[in-house]
Amino acid sequence: MKLKELPIEVEPLSGAMPAFRASIAAAGVREVCVQARARKARLVALWGSDETRRGAGYALHLALAFPSGLLWLRAPLERGDPRYPGIADIYPAANRMQRAYADLVGIRPEDGADARKWLRHGAWPEDAYPLRKDFDTSLRHGQKPDRYPFVAVAGEGVHEIPVGPVHAGTIEPGHFRFSIVGEKILRLEERLGYKHKGIEKRFEAMTLEEGAKLAGRVSGDSTVAYAWAYAMAVEGATGIEPPQRALAIRGILLELERIANHLGDLGYLGNDVALSFGFAQFWRLKEELLRLNARLFGHRYLMDAIVPGGVARDLPRAEAEDLVRALEGMRREVETLQSIYEEHAGAQDRFIMTGQVLPELAERLGLNGFAGRASGVKRDLRVDYPVPPYQQLDPRMISHTRGDVAARVLVRFEELFESMRLIGALVQELPPGEIRLPLAKAGSGASGVGWVEGWRGEVLVALEADGNRIHRLHPHDPSWQNWPLLEHAVHGNIVPDFPLINKSFNLSYSGTDL
């Protein structure tokens, strides 16, 4: 069949979300991307794979989001010379992804592209590529000195502040290089990859069943979104459809994750503007929710609650009603706290016009998730591709156009209330029946995609199976797209506002370092 938006031959992928696969020549990649960009398609992910054990060379993979669904493009690359025409000028978000898979698979964009390493920090030999199938997994290299060519800013009075990888708070590790004049930030350059712990390689030693647990630990604060995306990919590849009741419970879990994260961050956003009252109040509410999670689903962060085939634990009527009652009490408290935040002159003074990302830039660089919606990028997988359990719920998309910390705070508050409404509606209509189906075996060469609107943004899992085992799996965090926007958001702001701006996005390091 042909894709609705582009004149290329595609093959529909079975699974919950509308998705298509196509194979194209590497020489045609740029042309497809130019046309896709012109039709307002966005880049969801770019990665590479080693196909030498399957009698080919390497492959470049692209995931593009069209209104009709996700297009998974695959371009075979030569074994002896795995190069391809880079697309970072068309989709700027591709820059770090291209560099990451040059480091891991050894596939490289042709001349003119940014050739600096990204995940490679001197911890494995220069000529070794961990995601190649012939990579020696017993290799223990030890970290060698790592010199990264930061862009230097010159001029009178300009100086640098290097921050990290070990940060001053309880935060994941990464390096931020600020070039400043006085207190004002001229430029921020991020250097990430410190948490690279070989997740994608680890998946390749696992069965489809075992992979679920690892998927839930790609980025701990989004464990539900990843576990669902993983389960969706496995279900697509093996051709099973989870029971309706399991899908409704998955919806409840995903919205609980969104509520917990927004509560925690709203508390920290108060803390970062010296309103410690906000921290104490929101973290009290969050703790109550985590304890309720533990009681209802056996885990405070809902880890391992979603499994391929369904969910691990049912939600009986009485417990579901407890949940709705607890959320109703919480909603009233959050309303009070919202009015306190909104009327607090000191907090609003710090929030408004701080860390602004305007809609034009957000759209061009591909800002996604709630941060994108706070900058006028009106996309939400739950709304754009309404598949069960969201189909009948008519989720409301929350958006704003100012793109500052205040807009991100507002979107978070409104999303909290909407998630509480969605949970209420899901509980009301909880279908009867089974919660889990046994896993079928995937055919050789079967593939599947999982695509879920997590609390931070869209999480993609692209899976290629080999019978019951994983041939290649790429988990993609929305932070890949959003990290570069943080570099823009801080322009012209003062250094002491960086923690506030950073927290208003709260991006994942683990999810992008892999």
Added chain:
Amino acid sequence: MYQLLKQIAKTGIVTEPAPPPDEGLRAAAQRLGEVILGHFGRALAIRHVDAGSCNGCELEIHAMNSPFNNPEQLGIRFVASPRHADLLLVTGPVSRNMETALRRTWEATPDPKLVVAIGDCGCTGGIFGESYASCGRVSNVIPVDVAVPGCPPTPTAILQGILTAVSSGRQRP
């Protein structure tokens, strides 16, 4: 302002009693004497180092600072520099890309110092194990006094690990 004060008064104090130390969490015999432990027990400065976790353990370290556990009432606080710290709270596995940074942070922490490894990955390497990219457990890189398992361990378990690190290990009369 009225609404804010009303909310504080309405909330009251939610702090729960601190957990007792648990000798089962100790990974190495107590090296510090009673005098030093007496000081640490009343004014302990902690530097947290994420050496490669999935960020799950960080969520629970944040939660430990919530009003429910309120470690500041016990004299425990988090500091911004290892130079100010008595204890390193380390989550793992230690990625090879963080190996040098972790070692340097440990070296920058003045003696006498304690290390508490947090989570299944910090204790054993967990689901990530040892690989080209992961050194595995924290004790593969720096000496560990107390190891707290869990994926992630609860805030109370983390606080218990910290209190174990500053206890003598002997039964009090």
